Amino acid sequence: xxxxxxxxxxxxxxxxxxxxxxxxxxxxxxxxxxxxxxxxxxxxxxxxxxxxxxxxxxxxxxxxxxxxxxxxxxxxxxxxxxxxxxxxxxxxxxxxxxxxxxxxxxxxxxxxxxxxxxxxxxxxxxxxxxxxxxxxxxxxxxxxxxxxxxxxxxxxxxxxxxxxxxxxxxxxxxxxxxxxxxxxxxxxxxxxxxxxxxxxxxxxxxxxxxxxxxxxxxxxxxxxxxxxxxxxxxxxxxxxxxxxxxxxxxxxxxxxxxxxxxxxxxxxxxxxxxxxxxxxxxxxxxxxxxxxxxxxxxxxxxxxxxxxxxxxxxxxxxxxxxxxxxxxxxxxxxxxxxxxxxxxxxxx
Amino acid sequence: xxxxxxxxxxxxxxxxxxxxxxxxxxxxxxxxxxxxxxxxxxxxxxxxxxxxxxxxxxxxxxxxxxxxxxxxxxxxxxxxxxxxxxxxxxxxxxxxxxxxxxxxxxxxxxxxxxxxxxxxxxxxxxxxxxxxxxxxxxxxxxxxxxxxxxxxxxxxxxxxxxxxxxxxxxxxxxxxxxxxxxxxxxxxxxxxxxxxxxxxxxxxxxxxxxxxxxxxxxxxxxxxxxxxxxxxxxxxxxxxxxxxxxxxxxxxxxxxxxxxxxxxxxxxxxxxxxxxxxxxxxxxxxxxxxxxxxxxxxxxxxxxxxxxxxxxxxxxxxxxxxxxxxxxxxxxxxxxxxxxxxxxxxxx
Numbered sequence: 188x189x190x191x192x193x194x195x196x197x198x199x200x201x202x203x204x205x206x207x208x209x210x211x212x213x214x215x216x217x218x219x220x221x222x223x224x225x226x227x228x229x230x231x232x233x234x235x236x237x238x239x240x241x242x243x244x245x246x247x248x249x250x251x252x253x254x255x256x257x258x259x260x261x262x263x264x265x266x267x268x269x270x271x272x273x274x275x276x277x278x279x280x281x282x283x284x285x286x287x288x289x290x291x292x293x294x295x296x297x298x299x300x301x302x303x304x305x306x307x308x309x310x311x312x313x314x315x316x317x318x319x320x321x322x323x324x325x326x327x328x329x330x331x332x333x334x335x336x337x338x339x340x341x342x343x344x345x346x347x348x349x350x351x352x353x354x355x356x357x358x359x360x361x362x363x364x365x366x367x368x369x370x371x372x373x374x375x376x377x378x379x380x381x382x383x384x385x386x387x388x389x390x391x392x393x394x395x396x397x398x399x400x401x402x403x404x405x406x407x408x409x410x411x412x413x414x415x416x417x418x419x420x421x422x423x424x425x426x427x428x429x430x431x432x433x434x435x436x437x438x439x440x441x442x443x444x445x446x447x448x449x450x451x452x453x454x455x456x457x458x459x460x461x462x463x464x465x466x467x468x469x470x471x472x473x474x475x476x477x478x479x480x481x482x483x484x485x486x487x488x489x490x491x492x493x494x495x496x497x498x499x500x501x502x503x504x505x506x507x508x509x510x511x512x513x514x515x516x517x518x519x520x521x522x523x524x525x526x527x528x529x530x531x532x533x534x535x
Numbered sequence: 536x537x538x539x540x541x542x543x544x545x546x547x548x549x550x551x552x553x554x555x556x557x558x559x560x561x562x563x564x565x566x567x568x569x570x571x572x573x574x575x576x577x578x579x580x581x582x583x584x585x586x587x588x589x590x591x592x593x594x595x596x597x598x599x600x601x602x603x604x605x606x607x608x609x610x611x612x613x614x615x616x617x618x619x620x621x622x623x624x625x626x627x628x629x630x631x632x633x634x635x636x637x638x639x640x641x642x643x644x645x646x647x648x649x650x651x652x653x654x655x656x657x658x659x660x661x662x663x664x665x666x667x668x669x670x671x672x673x674x675x676x677x678x679x680x681x682x683x684x685x686x687x688x689x690x691x692x693x694x695x696x697x698x699x700x701x702x703x704x705x706x707x708x709x710x711x712x713x714x715x716x717x718x719x720x721x722x723x724x725x726x727x728x729x730x731x732x733x734x735x736x737x738x739x740x741x742x743x744x745x746x747x748x749x750x751x752x753x754x755x756x757x758x759x760x761x762x763x764x765x766x767x768x769x770x771x772x773x774x775x776x777x778x779x780x781x782x783x784x785x786x787x788x789x790x791x792x793x794x795x796x797x798x799x800x801x802x803x804x805x806x807x808x809x810x811x812x813x814x815x816x817x818x819x820x821x822x823x824x825x826x827x828x829x830x831x832x833x834x835x836x837x838x839x840x841x842x843x844x845x846x847x848x849x850x851x852x853x854x855x856x857x858x859x860x861x862x863x864x865x866x867x868x869x870x871x872x873x874x875x876x877x878x879x880x881x882x883x
Contacts, residue, residue: 208841344755376847379831379839381729381753387832387840395841402845405729405831407692407754407787411852414789439755441762442794449793483727483753484735486834491727492735493556493743497750499724504759 189349189393192231192240194314199243203230204350208392219248219267226274226281229383233351234426234462235324235358238280239317241271245288246313250306257295257302264292264309276474277435277503279427279464284316320353323459323517324361331422331457331515332365337372339419342409342447344378345437346389347424347457358457359422360390362515363399374400376418378409380437382482382500406439413450421447422515425458432508432525433470438501444510453512460516463529470505478502537697537741540579540588542662547591551578552698556740567596567615574622574629577731581699582774582810583672583706586628587665589619593636594661598654605643605650612640612657624822625783625851627775627812632664668701671807671865672709679770679805679863680713685720687767690757692726693785694737695772695805706805707770708741710863715747722748724766726757728785730830730848754787761798769795770863773806780856780873781818786849792858801860808864811877818853826850 193200198217205228206212214230216222222244225231231240248267254260268285275281291312295305335341345351347359356364366373375394380386387403394401404412412418421443427435434440434456447454467473480498484491492498514521514528518535521528541548546565553576554560562578564570570592573579579588596615602608616633623629639660643653683689693699695707704712714721723742728734735751742749752760760766769791775783782788782804795802815821828846832839840846862869862876866883869876 209838378755379729381727381755384839391844392841395844400845402847403831403840404847405754405786407726407729407790408847408849408852410790410793411786411849412847414852438753438759442755442758442790445758445797446790446793483751486837486839489834489837490557491732491834492751493740496739496743497748499750499752499756499760501756501759504756504762 188355189396190354191236191350192243192353194243194246194317199240199247201225201231201240202350204232204389205230207388218251219244220270222247223270223274232385233346233424234278234280235320235352235459236350237275237278238284238461239320239353241281242284242288242313242316244271245285246310249309252306255302257300257305260302260305261292261296275476277426277476280461283461287316288312317353320459321355324352324356324358326517327358327457327459327515328356328361328365330520331362331455332369334455334513334515334520335362335366335371335373335420339371340374340376340417342376342378342412342418342421342443343390344386344423344440344443345380346385348390348393350389350393351424358424358459360393362422362455362457367399376402376404376412378406378439378443379403380439381406385437409443410446413446413452418452421452421454422457425456425462426503427467427473428456428458428463428514428529429467429469429473430465430526430529431469432511432514432523432529434506434511435470435473435475435503436506438504441504441506444506448510454510455513455515456511457515460518460532463516465530465533470507473505475504476502536703537744538702539584539698540591540701542591542594542665547588547595549573549579549588550698552580552737553578555736566599567592568618570595571618571622580733581694581772582626582628583668583700583807584698585623585626586632586809587668587701589629590632590636590661590664592619593633594658597657600654603650605648605653608650608653609640609644623824625774625824628809631809635664636660665701668807669703672700672704672706674865675706675805675807675863676704676709676713678868679710679803680717680719682803682861682863682868683710683714683719683721683768688722688724688765690724690726690760690766690769690791691738692734692771692788692791693728694733696738696741698737698741699772706772706807708738710770710803710805711747724750724752724760726754726787726791727751728787729754733785757791758794761794761800766800769800769802770805773804773810774851775815775821776804776806776811776862776877777815777817777821778813778874778877779817780859780862780871780877782854782859783818783821783823783851784854786852789852789854792854796858802858803861803863804859805863808866808880811864813878813881818855821853823852824850
């Protein structure tokens with residue numbers, strides 16, 4: 188099983204995804220600042236993995252707090268939450284995980300005045316968030332797997348696999364694994380996903396490890412392979428799903444959704460319920476992170492574009508809900524109209 | 536003026552486009568085999584530039600032929616035409632240029648039995664093809680420039696600029712230059728165009744040289760910038776245009792056309808009339824070149840994907856005629872239905 192991020196006695200252990208697929212190296216992060224920096228630098232990425240990592244970072248920070256009272260700890264903890272929340276603005280799972288840790292602190296505080304006990308409860312909560320993520324994706328994979336017919340080829344964008352979550356199944360690739368584990372033969376076409384190449388580096392790598400047949404294409408080939416009849420379904424992950432079903436996900440997802448519609452191919456979004464943000468009415472309100480231009484002008488040390496060129500680098504785009512055939516969550520499958528179906532899933 | 540390819544006393548001088556934008560290096564090709572290899576290896580690329588280069592390669596080969604009779608020369612020449620024709624199957628300009636050189640040989644043979652004179656006529660014909668290409672693109676740029684409103688932002692894919700032709704104006708960028716030279720303010724958004732990155736390396740470079748404002752994006756951002764209202768028109772080049780208007784162009788062009796349609800943005804194809812293949816009824820009949828997988832798995836020496844991964848690398852796709860608002864040629868602008876309008880342009 189791929190372990191994206193893990194709690195250890197020494198600190199938070201994280202697979203450095205920037206080095207994949209040529210190098211499999213783990214970092215040991217020994218402070219909450221190191222965890223925050225790792226999230227920002229995309230050592231770890233993928234909305235659920237960011238949430239789990241942030242929770243572990245906060246648990247680590249809390250356990251290292253020198254405060255001798257619960258009030259001192261709370262003061263430190265609030266500051267850590269702010270640092271953590273400033274790492275990646277689009278992924279709602281980040282804020283969801285921070286909120287869950289804050290809740291845990293509130294509950295702990297109500298039950299104990301012993302600062303050590305409160306710290307232990309925070310560490311336990313982070314580990315619970317990790318375990319819940321694994322379970323949620325297994326559940327999501329089962330629900331989603333039912334939507335994929337035997338013999339299908341699934342096109343996916345970015346990496347919404349084990350590497351985008353706590354590990355194991357993943358979200359979009361959880362659906363692929365769910366179908367496979369239900370006995371179906373499934374092949375994958377992976378968009379390489381510029382500029383960060385999560386498809387080429389991560390999706391290709393983890394499917395290869397898992398012996399699921401995968402063919403790599405550049406993002407601009409998605410339309411061509413659909414036109415050739417090679418794609419039966421599209422499954423992608425999500426960084427934030429608004430109350431009306433509009434979905435922010437890796438840049439290029441919108442393009443894939445438009446192409447799928449033209450070719451009458453069902454376009455599915457797969458994400459744990461923690462990715463759904465009922466406080467966000469539509470995609471208009473989702474903040475889109477703009478990243479460093481060097482991600483586009485260079486691949487590692489290799490320069491691809493002329494010096495001084497102007498570059499636009501939004502990390503995400505928004506796919507409007509009317510292009511989405513279903514939203515697959517760990518609580519079940521939502522169908523349009525999403526403003527009703529998503530809300531109902533929270534009551535499950 | 537950018538000189539993509541040039542006839543010199545020593546041989547065919549060619550800008551090595553593989554090294555741009557970090558290095559501006561010219562190769563001197565001293566045999567027709569070297570020219571054929573340069574086309575295959577994409578030292579030069581772009582349908583019109585391939586046509587001009589092939590003509591120069593054949594002129595070079597003919598001038599070096601040891602045949603002492605016109606019949607001997609013709610025998611050698613036929614073989615050279617076959618070698619040249621096997622370099623890149625999709626660009627029809629290649630076959631058009633070869634045919635034009637064959638015609639020149641036929642005419643020369645009818646007027647002279649002197650092998651030296653026939654060789655000189657072939658060299659002159661190649662130079663004429665070069666000059667005609669420059670002129671055609673100036674004309675195309677004037678026609679196309681009229682379609683672009685003052686203050687427009689034009690999105691383009693791949694490089695259909697000076698570097699894709701004999702030099703000077705280019706085709707799609709010829710339209711941009713035509714609009715600019717008519718006094719309009721025009722900005723460009725350039726798709727980087729994976730896997731060979733002609734947009735990042737070539738379009739960005741030549742527009743920067745020309746001081747035309749350009750913003751570089753990854754291919755998968757095209758839909759996002761259109762959705763944001765940042766694009767007023769799309770202009771792309773072509774490698775082959777079928778009689779019904781279906782257009783083969785760099786992989787990803789189809790995706791851009793589908794996105795343009797969704798956003799009600801006019802999608803224009805710009806190409807000299809020599810790119811129109813009336814013998815090809817529709818896009819179905821256009822052969823699509825499949826290139827080396829290493830173009831996708833590596834950027835120069837940098838490995839992007841795991842070892843042994845399966846890769847699909849079609850160099851082109853076909854955009855159906857119903858997604859094209861107009862086809863801009865040196866003979867005028869064709870509008871739907873193309874099966875009539877394209878044929879009429881040949882009579883101009």
